[in-house]
Amino acid sequence: MTGTAPREAREAILDVRDLVKHYPLTQGVVIKRQVGAVKAVDGVSFELRRGETLGIVGESGCGKSTVAKLVTSLEAPTSGSIRFKGEDVTRLSGRALKAVRRNIQMVFQDPYTSLNPRMTVGDIVGEPFDIHPEVAPKGERRRAVRELLDVVGLDPEYVNRYPHQFSGGQRQRIGIARGLALRPEIIVADEPVSALDVSVQAQVVNLMERLQDEFDLSYIFIAHDLSVVRHISDRVGVMYLGKLVETGTESEIYEHPTHPYTQALLSAVPVPDPGAEAGRARIVLEGDVPSPANPPSGCRFRTRCWKADERCAREEPPLRIPDGAGGGAGSGGEGADGPGRGTAGNAARHPSACHYAEEKARIVPD
Numbered sequence: 178m179t180g181t182a183p184r185e186a187r188e189a190i191l192d193v194r195d196l197v198k199h200y201p202l203t204q205g206v207v208i209k210r211q212v213g214a215v216k217a218v219d220g221v222s223f224e225l226r227r228g229e230t231l232g233i234v235g236e237s238g239c240g241k242s243t244v245a246k247l248v249t250s251l252e253a254p255t256s257g258s259i260r261f262k263g264e265d266v267t268r269l270s271g272r273a274l275k276a277v278r279r280n281i282q283m284v285f286q287d288p289y290t291s292l293n294p295r296m297t298v299g300d301i302v303g304e305p306f307d308i309h310p311e312v313a314p315k316g317e318r319r320r321a322v323r324e325l326l327d328v329v330g331l332d333p334e335y336v337n338r339y340p341h342q343f344s345g346g347q348r349q350r351i352g353i354a355r356g357l358a359l360r361p362e363i364i365v366a367d368e369p370v371s372a373l374d375v376s377v378q379a380q381v382v383n384l385m386e387r388l389q390d391e392f393d394l395s396y397i398f399i400a401h402d403l404s405v406v407r408h409i410s411d412r413v414g415v416m417y418l419g420k421l422v423e424t425g426t427e428s429e430i431y432e433h434p435t436h437p438y439t440q441a442l443l444s445a446v447p448v449p450d451p452g453a454e455a456g457r458a459r460i461v462l463e464g465d466v467p468s469p470a471n472p473p474s475g476c477r478f479r480t481r482c483w484k485a486d487e488r489c490a491r492e493e494p495p496l497r498i499p500d501g502a503g504g505g506a507g508s509g510g511e512g513a514d515g516p517g518r519g520t521a522g523n524a525a526r527h528p529s530a531c532h533y534a535e536e537k538a539r540i541v542p543d
């Protein structure tokens with residue numbers, strides 16, 4: 178955590194607005210007709226500032242990987258914009274797109290399947306240089322790969338080994354080395370530690386923090402578990418069924434959550450202090466996550482929310498700073514950002530997509 182300007186004062190390197198990705202649902206074998214759409218991402222906005230980590234959290238299927246694929250230009254959005262240093266990536270093609278892609282790299286979830294088993298570690302880590310030879314000309318690749326292995330804490334002598342000769346944690350280090358090869362400014366890490374043993378998770382997270390400082394990286398760090406991203410994140414966005422439902426700083430989200438979904442997720446995270454654990458009510462979410470092809474009307478969380486009433490079925494709650502949260506209500510816009518956002522001491526002043534957002538959860542259904 179180095180750097181001179183505080184992270185909240187730095188410029189946004191990435192500005193995502195109203196991002197939508199609908200996958201068409203088709204019927205018919207020969208003549209395909211569209212009968213609907215999976216609304217994987219359905220209007221997501223956030224900013225990423227230089228050198229910061231934005232954690233994105235939510236249950237499986239809520240659209241996290243789709244956001245990752247859109248931001249890294251692996252897929253094109255249905256609508257919305259993704260501005261990298263002011264330029265809308267979704268409108269670029271050819272060389273300009275290639276240049277932006279170089280700068281926004283992905284680290285994938287599963288180190289067991291994301292590395293080609295038939296390639297040596299040296300070839301895996303050096304493969305990005307095939308597309309961008311200007312970063313490491315042919316004669317220097319070997320050296321560049323060895324440097325990258327060293328930087329992620331692997332023995333450079335391993336270059337000729339194959340992925341199966343490594344542990345899960347080491348494989349994820351290989352994936353990170355590959356992500357670093359082109360010296361990107363942004364790394365989108367899609368559940369980078371979810372497939373790893375808990376003891377190894379911390380090592381990989383610590384490595385990523387060190388690399389962030391060393392290379393001035395900005396991270397989007399995705400996880401399905403709030404506890405995983407807490408340590409590394411400056412700000413966190415909580416996703417539910419294709420939308421962000423609450424965004425804020427680490428302390429706003431973990432100590433002062435106002436959205437029932439965030440409160441439920443947090444109530445399931447074990448706390449180290451047994452006294453605190455005993456005094457806590459656990460919110461058990463009932464029912465399954467609805468299908469993103471047919472989300473509930475109004476608030477998408479209402480089918481599982483203990484506070485839901487008929488307004489929730491009728492009216493979709495926008496992501497904004499709740500009314501009466503200490504002035505400036507409604508000025509927060511729809512993003513995980515906004516210069517006038519809440520400060521410590523006025524903790525509930527962060528965006529929450531709930532008609533009845535409040536810090537103290539009515540935890541027990543009444």
Ligand SMILES: Nc1ncnc2c1ncn2[C@@H]1O[C@H](COP(=O)(O)OP(=O)(O)O)[C@@H](O)[C@H]1O
Pocket residue numbers: 200215216217235236237238239240241242243244469
């Ligand atoms: N290529 C695709 N075609 C159709 N549906 C998809 C596709 N990719 C993802 N989905 C659907 O979009 C939703 C969000 O998926 P995903 O972004 O992978 O969620 P997460 O990473 O949060 O688990 C899921 O319902 C998933 O089945």
Ligand code: SF4
Pocket residue numbers: 436437438476477478479480482483484485486489494530531532533534
């Ligand atoms: S808007 Fe209604 S259903 Fe949605 S989270 Fe708030 S109280 Fe629950």
Ligand SMILES: [Mg+2]
Pocket residue numbers: 238241242243367368
């Ligand atoms: Mg995923």
